[in-house]
Amino acid sequence: MTNDAHPASRGVGVVVVAAGSGSRLGAEMPKAFVPLAGQPLLRWALASVLRVQSLTSLVVVVPPGYEAPGHPAWQGGWLPASAVLVAGGAERTASVAAGLAALDPACDVVLVHDAARCLTPVAVFERVVGAVRAGADGVVPGVAVVDTVKSVDPDGFVTGTPDRAALRAVQTPQGFRRAVLDAAHASGLDATDDAALVERAGQRVLVVEGDALAFKVTTPDDLARAEGLVADGRVAPPRTGGS
Ligand SMILES: Nc1ccn([C@@H]2O[C@H](COP(=O)(O)OP(=O)(O)OP(=O)(O)O)[C@@H](O)[C@H]2O)c(=O)n1
Ligand SMILES: C[C@](O)(CO)[C@H](O)COP(=O)(O)O
Numbered sequence: 001m002t003n004d005a006h007p008a009s010r011g012v013g014v015v016v017v018a019a020g021s022g023s024r025l026g027a028e029m030p031k032a033f034v035p036l037a038g039q040p041l042l043r044w045a046l047a048s049v050l051r052v053q054s055l056t057s058l059v060v061v062v063p064p065g066y067e068a069p070g071h072p073a074w075q076g077g078w079l080p081a082s083a084v085l086v087a088g089g090a091e092r093t094a095s096v097a098a099g100l101a102a103l104d105p106a107c108d109v110v111l112v113h114d115a116a117r118c119l120t121p122v123a124v125f126e127r128v129v130g131a132v133r134a135g136a137d138g139v140v141p142g143v144a145v146v147d148t149v150k151s152v153d154p155d156g157f158v159t160g161t162p163d164r165a166a167l168r169a170v171q172t173p174q175g176f177r178r179a180v181l182d183a184a185h186a187s188g189l190d191a192t193d194d195a196a197l198v199e200r201a202g203q204r205v206l207v208v209e210g211d212a213l214a215f216k217v218t219t220p221d222d223l224a225r226a227e228g229l230v231a232d233g234r235v236a237p238p239r240t241g242g243s
Contacts, residue, residue, distance in 0.1 A: 011056030012129055013107030014049050014173070015099030018042045018115035019061045019088020024218050030063045031217065032115040033073050037230040039238055041217060043078050044118035047238040050080060051122040052111075054129060057104035060115075061088040061095045078238070093190045093197070100185060109133065110181050112194050113173040119226060119235050120173070120214040127208050128175035137203040139175045140195045141210030142168030168207050170195065171214040 022031025032042040042060070049058065060083045066073055067085040079085075086102045088095030096112055103110065109132050111125065124141050131139040145167040151160045174194050176184075184197035191197050195205045213235065217223050229235055 010106050010108040011104070012052060012054040012109045012111060013057035013059070013103040013178070014052065014055060014111045014113060015059045015061060015096060015103060016042070016045060016049060016113050016115055017061045017088065017092060017095045017099065018045075019063050019095040020092065020116070021063070022116075025220060025223065030066075032062070034217075034223070036118060036217075036223065036226050037237060039078070040073070041118040042115045043238050044235075045113065045115045045120070046080060046083075048120055048122045048125060049113065052125045052129065054109075057084075057107050058082050059084045059086060059099040059102045061086055061099040063088060091190055092192070093185070093194075096194060097185045100182060108178050109175060110178050111173040111175045112181075114216060116216045116218065117172050117214050118217060119229060120171070121211055124171070124211050124214055125173050128173050131206055131208050132175045132177060136206040137177055137180045138195055138198040138205035140170045140193070140205060140207055141173070141214060142170040142207040143210040143212065145169055169210075170207065171210040171216075 018032035020031055025031050025034065027034045033040045036044055058080065062085055064087040065071065067087045084102050086098050088098055109129060111128060128139045128141060145164045149162055149164055149167060150158045151162065153159050170193065176198060180198055180203055181194060184201045187197060187201065189197060189200065199205055215222065217226055
């Protein structure tokens with residue numbers, strides 16, 4: 001790992017959350033360990049994380065029990081030596097909080113990334129880091145919404161049609177000034193992403209351009225899409241002997 005050339009920088013810490021069960025995928029193992037072209041989704045995700053220029057601390061949040069370095073899931077030596085393993089919680093928010101607690105306290109910028117967004121290009125990471133370094137409290141990658149979106153009531157009746165030009169589907173990595181994210185998680189609230197906690201704390205979150213390759217592997221169709229992209233050579237496989 002290298003230090004950021006920025007004089008005020010004390011480094012970028014990345015928390016990769018990989019503790020989910022993947023119930024919607026329905027595999028026989030936790031989703032992060034499901035193979036994509038023969039390699040665990042987590043390994044694909046780490047391949048981009050390890051290329052982040054200013055990375056100084058890496059925490060991987062895993063299902064309870066997997067934090068033992070001798071766990072069979074790590075056979076093959078693909079886990080980076082620099083990675084700190086911690087056990088996750090029942091919800092994503094709790095897993096992120098566990099990861100934050102294990103991050104090097106010297107990091108002044110934190111990225112939180114889903115292992116399930118396993119093909120996210122490193123350029124997205126660098127874009128998010130750059131925007132945090134430029135002064136944003138929080139930064140999320142996002143893509144335009146292509147469908148017309150409806151809000152509905154509990155009975156399914158439409159209550160509105162928001163202007164989709166003002167909507168973004170957001171991805172990870174989400175980046176924050178360290179103090180901002182720590183304070184947001186100290187609220188103890190739950191949310192489906194970290195930016196929502198920061199928004200609730202009254203901080204401004206900037207959306208930067210995401211990437212179609214940063215889609216989340218959620219269902220079997222998503223995994224098939226990822227397999228197709230690899231087979232077509234759209235993404236390079238993780239190198240052997242590390243991620
Ligand atoms: N308790 C949890 C839940 C989710 N995650 C992580 O958060 C990311 C986004 O979650 P999602 O893709 O929704 O994963 P799951 O919760 O595993 O999926 P499902 O809802 O289908 O069970 C994933 O990398 C997942 O491993 C986590 O670390 N801890
Ligand atoms: C964090 C996230 O990936 C941003 O899109 C997403 O919110 C996770 O949501 P899920 O409900 O756990 O699928």
